[in-house]
Amino acid sequence: MKNWIAVFSFSGRCSEADVDISRDVWIHYACMNPGTDFRQDRNLTKKKEGKIMAKVSIHPTNDFCPQTLFLYGTYDDEGQANFGLFCWFSYTWDGEMGVMACIGGNKLTRENIHKRKVFSANLVTEDLLPLADYLGNTPGFSLKKKAMDFETEEGRILPVPVLKASPVVFELEVRQFIPLKDGEVMLCGIRNVLQEDLLADEAESSAKKLAAIAPVRTTCKEYFGWDGRSLGAWGEPGKAVSAAES
Numbered sequence: 223m224k225n226w227i228a229v230f231s232f233s234g235r236c237s238e239a240d241v242d243i244s245r246d247v248w249i250h251y252a253c254m255n256p257g258t259d260f261r262q263d264r265n266l267t268k269k270k271e272g273k274i275m276a277k278v279s280i281h282p283t284n285d286f287c288p289q290t291l292f293l294y295g296t297y298d299d300e301g302q303a304n305f306g307l308f309c310w311f312s313y314t315w316d317g318e319m320g321v322m323a324c325i326g327g328n329k330l331t332r333e334n335i336h337k338r339k340v341f342s343a344n345l346v347t348e349d350l351l352p353l354a355d356y357l358g359n360t361p362g363f364s365l366k367k368k369a370m371d372f373e374t375e376e377g378r379i380l381p382v383p384v385l386k387a388s389p390v391v392f393e394l395e396v397r398q399f400i401p402l403k404d405g406e407v408m409l410c411g412i413r414n415v416l417q418e419d420l421l422a423d424e425a426e427s428s429a430k431k432l433a434a435i436a437p438v439r440t441t442c443k444e445y446f447g448w449d450g451r452s453l454g455a456w457g458e459p460g461k462a463v464s465a466a467e468s
C-alpha cells in the first residue's frame with residue numbers, strides 16, 4: 223500500500239515523547255512502507271534535552287521568519303533617484319508571477335510610486351548592507367538623503383533607477399493599490415528581471431551562486447547572512463555610512 227495519503231486525528235499523550243498532543247490534528251502525507259509508525263516523523267520537530275518543545279502563544283510578530291531585503295528605487299519630482307529599504311515583499315500568481323509589496327506610513331518612496339506607478343526592487347547583498355541599512359533609517363524627505371549620489375543605471379524596460387551593485391533587480395509596474403488604514407499594499411506586474419550574468423551560468427549550482435552574491439535576510443530586528451551569521455542589529459551596519467556622510 224504505497225503512495226497513500228492519510229489524515230490522522232487523535233487525542234491523548236504520546237508516551238514516546240511525553241508531549242500533550244490532544245489538540246493536534248496531524249495531517250501526514252506519506253509515502254512509506256506499510257507498518258511504519260507515522261508518529262516517528264514528529265521526531266523531526268525541534269527537541270531540547272531529548273524532549274519535543276511545547277509552543278507558547280505570543281503577540282503578533284514575524285520574529286524567526288526570515289525575510290529577503292530589497293531597496294526600492296524611484297524617481298522624485300526633480301528626477302533624482304531615491305532608495306528606501308523594504309522587506310514586506312513577496313510574490314503572487316495570477317496567470318503569471320507578480321509581486322506584492324506593503325508600505326506603511328507616509329514616505330517618499332510611497333509618494334514617488336503613487337505618482338509614477340513604477341519602481342525597481344534591488345536585492346540587498348552583504349556588500350550593499352551598510353548602504354541599505356542607512357537608507358532604511360534615513361527618511362527620503364530629509365536633506366541628508368536627498369544629497370546622496372547613487373551608482374545607478376536606468377531600467378531596461380521601465381523608467382526606474384537601478385542600483386549597479388545589486389545582482390538581482392525587478393522592474394515593477396503597480397497594477398493595483400490597496401489602501402489600508404495606515405499602509406498600503408501594491409500588486410505589481412514584473413516587467414523585467416535583471417540578473418548578473420554569473421547567475422545564468424548553468425554549470426554552477428544554485429548553492430554556489432547564492433553563496434557568491436550573499437543575499438541578506440532579516441528577522442528579530444537583526445540582519446543575517448545567507449549562511450546564518452549575524453550581520454548586526456537594524457541601525458548598526460549603516461553607522462559607517464552616516465559617519466562618512468557627516
Ligand SMILES: Cc1cc2nc3c(=O)[nH]c(=O)nc-3n(C[C@H](O)[C@H](O)[C@H](O)COP(=O)(O)O)c2cc1C
Pocket residue numbers: 304305306307308309310311324325326327329330331332355357358359360361362363367440456457
Ligand atoms: C530592515 C528594514 C526593513 C524595512 N522594511 C520596510 C517595509 O517593508 N515597508 C515599509 O513601509 N518600511 C520599511 N522599512 C522602513 C523604510 O526603509 C524607511 O521608512 C525608509 O526611510 C524609506 O525610505 P524613503 O523615506 O526614502 O521612502 C524598513 C526599514 C528597515 C531598517
